[in-house]
Amino acid sequence: MNKTLLFSKILIALLIGQLAIAQDTPFNCDYNAYLFQKNDVYAIDLASGNSYEVAKDVTPGNINAAAYNPADGFIWGSLNTPTQTIIRIGQDFQVTNFTIPQLSNSNRYVGDISADGIYYLKSGGTDYYKIDLNPQSANYGQYISTETLSQNINVHDWAFNAVDGNIYTVEKGTNILYRINPLTSQVTALGVVPILTGLNYTYGAVYFDADGRFYVSANQTGTIYVIQNVQDINTLSVIDSNLFAFGPASSSNDGARCPTAPVLQEICDNGIDDDGDGLVDCDDPSCSGFGNCDVILPPTTANDGGLESNGRLSKAINKRNYNRVKSGYKFNPKKAKRFTKNNSQSNFRSVNTAESASTNTSFTLQDFIPLTTINEDFAIESTPTDLLNITNATEVFSVDYYQNDASIASILALKTENGVYEHTKYICDRLLGAELISISTIMINDEEFVKSIIKNIDGSFEYVLSLSAKEVNNQANFEVESHWNLDLYQENVTFYNFQIWSDSVDDLYLLAQEVLNLLDAEKTITNYNLSEAPTVFVRKGKYINGMLDLQIINSNATNSVTFDAGYRTSETNDFNYTTSTIDLNQNYITNVQLPTGNLFDIGFRIGDGVNIPDDLFMSDGPWGIDDAQPNTIVNNYEVQPNTIPFAEDVFPIERNITLNATTNTYFAAYRALTPRFKAVDVTDYNVLKFKAKGTGSLEVALVKQSITNWNEQYKATVNLTENYTSFSLPFSDFYSDLSAEIDPDDIVTLVFTMVSEDGSTQTKEMNLQDLRFERGLALSVSDFESETNQNTLVAYPNPMSEVTSLNFNATVKENLTLSIYDQLGKVVYSQQVSASVGKNKVSIQRQNLSSGLYICKLESVNSNYKSLKLLIR
Structure with a gap:
């Protein structure tokens, strides 16, 4: 035989053999849970709930009743087409079909496989099929029998517990946990699962781990619940159940997992990330309600919401918050109007009445606000009308929902006439002390939206979703858009925007569903334009002394992402741009520090160029000008980076200012300690230090959040000269009409004021540099330098x-x-x-x-x- 021909035949035989081996490679009990959505496959880490797509379009027809086979290490499933077909799936997601003539043509969506390789497969009703999938059996791949359950139960998946060999499932609607004896088909009701009480979800994917913990996933929300030690439960037992993680939602959901593989568990009081998801102790959803971990804390009010996702807004937002502080404004929910559908439209306002009249419609924002959907005790109006003049919203209305005198949810509704509303909570909150605990999908009216879970800086958790509706077909219908990235929304159209946050994923689901139903009732929704969530995202971050410190979650084993940023070094400087690559090395969690130099604000995007990127924005506590008096004219205002590096043991107040103005009353510069005008406890310090020069007296105020009367704020005065003086002001030198010494536990902002003492028109200037709080000895009013007069x-x-x-x-x-x-x-x-x-x-x-x-x-x-x-x- 020709040697070349012989070599070719050998090579072909080797390739065929390698292909056969690849197609016949089992999963062999890996730790992943596998979620089948139609004919796509996702790998899920149950400990974190994070998932990523591992295979797409693995076979024609939808896969259901997916199950891991302990007898051969493969995953099996049932197809809706061709009918009477089951499939075997290898680790490379190649599929082998088996025809079982005894199967009916109906869709089989419940299934699992026993330890000895028997496939228990059913659709609706009480009958189920048994198929031999033990490769050691002479009847491998063949029908065994049709059996009948002792009672009919409305379930959508079941799973074998390797600890006791029984089948377990949870019924939709009743939320009852059932145990099924696979030998006798006897069904035993073990009681309602407490964590599921009151819910009406489809539990289309269920799993076990090696210790007999039963994991139940809700199709609509993607929430994964855990039931502990089901083998020990009897009809008199208290069922131990809890949240566990937040996975993807789907209208078609089925799960498979090796039942003898362990799942890492978070120990909720040891200060360690035991399950490797980056969440420690009470931050982990699986610790909800355990020990000292709260089940949940109330969400924030919509009156505070809706701000700061881009650089254009930061100046206006800063002034809004300053005016709130100066006027002593505080939203008091006890005095707010109760919201009913018959309320007046007083809070539904437009910036331009004439413009609003020209675009008048038959509905108002209130028409889309649900009532009694989440069984709230009452709802109050919390409309932040001051958003109208500083954002692109032309109309605004918001409601807070209360139960047992605690806020449990909020909806902020806004009309915008030049594109989508400019703010979403997840874009900016993560660089202001909040954490993005989870991003996953939620199915509402068979449409897949993105939900996020945010842990606020005060420790409260919020489940967040946003959507926007626009009129289409000559204003006859609505189309709904929802995107993670604001640049994916259609530009220059009118949107009705809804930002929804709640203290539970279930209330979030119900509120969002009812908003969509109300929109559809007004004008039929003809289309949904929705995008996916990012697979790589920043969980949390902060800016410290010229460095961005980020924690990046990489749920799909990406090697690297591109970092694209636009930033400003001060409020009055132009934007600069930078691009770099961040290496993730396929790690799930990466902590990275990116040198940026001095920053005032930065907007950046990270992405792999394939999947949806993640967007973030951060603005430092900004400088602002109070030039509200009629005869005050600002001649020059500049903000520049600091001239000195700050020591680690000080509280820096970054950036220097020059402010020159003409007035016959007063003008002021103010600097918030945080971007949101949140109070800061500076009791670890006792001195305010800075350098300054200018003309005349400068009043310095430390503004406390707890003081609502501006005249009672604590103030000190220094005299400026034409040369720079280093001032060191001890807290004890700040005076107030309250007479007591200042307690600096809630400082919101610093205000620097210059006054025309005699009421004449005067031009004055202040130059402030290197401000910081320090702990140390304050020598006196001023610590004179050699250049001082x-x-x-x-x-x-x-x-x-x-x-x-x-x-x-x-x-x-x-x-x-x-x-x-x-x-x-x-x-x-x-x-x-x-x-x-x-x-x-x-x-x-x-x-x-x-x-x-x-x-x-x-x-x-x-x-x-x-x-x-x-x-x-």
């Missing part, structure tokens, strides 16, 4: 209420005369002062002086001290 007087505080301190430097030891003049030039106070070389302080009592402006003069033979303006309240 030695003949400067500083009164502290100024304005004064009852007492102030006059501070100055002396070059020689001498006796001085301190005189205070009123505005008519009359001496109203005089005192002899003995000055020593260096820093000096003189205490001045108010005595009988009335409120007003006074001039302080220090008369010296050796020095020419500048006069000081002193304002007495």
Whole structure:
């Protein structure tokens, strides 16, 4: 025989043999659960709930009744077409078909395989089939018998428990756990599963682990529940059940898993990530309600929601929050109007009444707000109408739902006329202290939406979903869009946007379903344009001293992602852009630090170029200007990066400002300590330090969240000169009409104010640099540098209420005369002062002086001290 021909035949034989081996490779009890959605296959890590697609379109027809076969290590399933067909699936997801003539033509969607390789397969009703799938059997691949359950149960999947050899399942509607004896077909009801009480889901995928824990997945929400040690349960037992994880939802769901493979469990009080999902102790859903772990905490109110997903908004949002703080605004749910469908439309407002009239419709946003859907005790209106002037919303309405006097859910509805609403909670919250615990799908009206679970900085959990509806077909119908990325929404159209968050995934499902039903009742929904969730996403992150610190979750074993970012170093600088690659090395969790340099805000996207990317936005606590007075004109406003690197043991207040304005009243610069104007506890520090120069007196206020009367906020005053001075203000020097010393446990913002004391039009300037809170010794009102004018007087505080301190430097030891003049030039106070070389302080009592402006003069033979303006309240 020709050697070439012989070699070719050998090579072909080897290739055929290798192909046969590949197609015949079993799964051999790996740790994954496999979820079949129609003819696509997903691998699920039960510990985290994360899933990724491992095979697509593995066979014509939909796969159901999927089951792992302990006797051969393969996964088996039943097809709806061809009828009377079951399939064997190898590790490479190649399929082998088996025809079983005894099977009916109906869809078989319940199935599992016993330890000895017998396939228990059923559709509706009480009858089920037994098929021999033991490769050691002479009847391998053949029908055995048709058996009948002792009672009819409405179930959609079942599974064998390797511990006791029985079949277990949970019934839709009743949520009863059943045990089925595979030898006698006897069905035993073990009781309602507590964690499922009141739910009406289809449990289309169920699994076991080696210890007899039974995992039940709800099709509609993707939630995975666990029932502990089912082999020990009897009709008198208390069923131990809980949330476990959040997986993908589907209208067609079936699961298969090796029942003797373990599932890692989170120990809820040891401070360790035991199951490897990146969530420690109470952060893990499987710890919900265990020990000291709360079941859930109430979500935030919609009155606070709806803000900050892009750089355009940060300035306006900052001013909105500052005005809320300055006016003492606090939303009080106890005084809010109860929401009923008969309420007036007073909170349904438009920025432009004429524009609103031109686009008038027969419905209002309130028409799409559900009531009694989640059995709330009552609902209140919580509309944040101040969103209208700072976002692209033209109409807004929101409701908070209450049960047992606690908020359990919120809906924020907004109309936008130039594209989708600009904010989603998951885009910005993760870089502000919140964590994205999970991203997964949820099936609502047979459509697949994306839901996320957010752990807020205060420890509360929120289940979040957003959707938007637009009118189509000449305004005859609605089309619904929902995307993770805002740039996927259609541009320049009117949207009715709904952001829904709740303290439970079940209430989220019900509220979103009812919103869709109400939309459909108004105008039939003819199309859904929905996109998937990102498979690689940032769970949490923060910006610290020129570095982005990110934790990235990689649910589909991606090797690397591209990091694309646009950023600004300050509020008044232009955007810069950067691109880099982040190596993930297929790891599930990657902690990465990305050098960015000084930042004010940054928007970035990470993605693998194939799947949906993840988008994030972060804005630091911004600087803002209070120029609200009618005759105040801002001449120059600049924000620049710091001039010094901050030490690790300080609380930095990043970025320096220059503000020049003309006024006959006042103007101010303010700096929020956080992007959301949230209170910060700075009791670990006792001094505010900064460098400053400018014209005249500068009032510094530490604004406490707990004080609603602006006049009672704690303030101090320094005198600015044309040269930079380093100021060190101890907290004890901040005064208030409350008289008590400040407790800096809830500082929201710093406010720097310059006043025209006599009401004339004046141009003033402040230059502030290197602000920070420190823990240390504050020398006095100011720590003078060598460049400071030695003949400067500083009164502290100024304005004064009852007492102030006059501070100055002396070059020689001498006796001085301190005189205070009123505005008519009359001496109203005089005192002899003995000055020593260096820093000096003189205490001045108010005595009988009335409120007003006074001039302080220090008369010296050796020095020419500048006069000081002193304002007495």
